[in-house]
Amino acid sequence: MKPYTAFPQDALSPLFIGGNLALDFVNTVRVRKGETIDMIPTIEDAERWWLKAASHHLLRDAALRFGWQQETFDAVIQLRERLRALFEAAIAGKADEEGLRSLNEGLSCGSLTVGTKEGRFYSEYGGYDWAEDPLVTICLSAHELLTQRDLSRLRHCKSGQCTLLFYDTTKSATRHWCTPECMNRARSRENYLKSKGAEPRAPANLQASKPGLKA
Numbered sequence: 001m002k003p004y005t006a007f008p009q010d011a012l013s014p015l016f017i018g019g020n021l022a023l024d025f026v027n028t029v030r031v032r033k034g035e036t037i038d039m040i041p042t043i044e045d046a047e048r049w050w051l052k053a054a055s056h057h058l059l060r061d062a063a064l065r066f067g068w069q070q071e072t073f074d075a076v077i078q079l080r081e082r083l084r085a086l087f088e089a090a091i092a093g094k095a096d097e098e099g100l101r102s103l104n105e106g107l108s109c110g111s112l113t114v115g116t117k118e119g120r121f122y123s124e125y126g127g128y129d130w131a132e133d134p135l136v137t138i139c140l141s142a143h144e145l146l147t148q149r150d151l152s153r154l155r156h157c158k159s160g161q162c163t164l165l166f167y168d169t170t171k172s173a174t175r176h177w178c179t180p181e182c183m184n185r186a187r188s189r190e191n192y193l194k195s196k197g198a199e200p201r202a203p204a205n206l207q208a209s210k211p212g213l214k215a
């Protein structure tokens, strides 16, 4: 993979179109005009993104207090690669073992327990103050996506020039594009290529799916 390029400051507008925190996090690497762009290339960028993500996903106030260190930043960036592989494999109906291992490592800081309240059981992640830790919070979001949602709704944007992932929450389950703008750009490009008699490109993949267990 060629080195990432920092996202131009004037266009630093994180997209929260994934419908899930872990997907939005993976989407901080995107392709723009054929170039791979990292929207959080520095700790400062990651901190800014985290504050916006915390607000968008209504995370606890504790998330806003997290003090980013180089170690956390490095771990979070490594997790991003692994989660992308895991999600892309899940879209293909497979399990990416390396991705699962990283996810489970992140989750192993705490433990999943069952509690009761007013005669009902509920699931709780405890034993670790995860509320302000981006890595664990993102891992819990990925856990929720993979274990509690309908994975046939986990999608890759249909544009051959786009790498964004999202969870389709439409009633009709017919969302195939990250944004209407991306759809319009792809259709214009398709029409242009058709007029030139060329074939549209296959969907972009930042990381080819690795062989894994069939889900």
Ligand SMILES: [Zn+2]
Pocket: 157, 158, 159, 162, 163, 164, 177, 178, 179, 182, 183
């Ligand atoms: Zn798109």
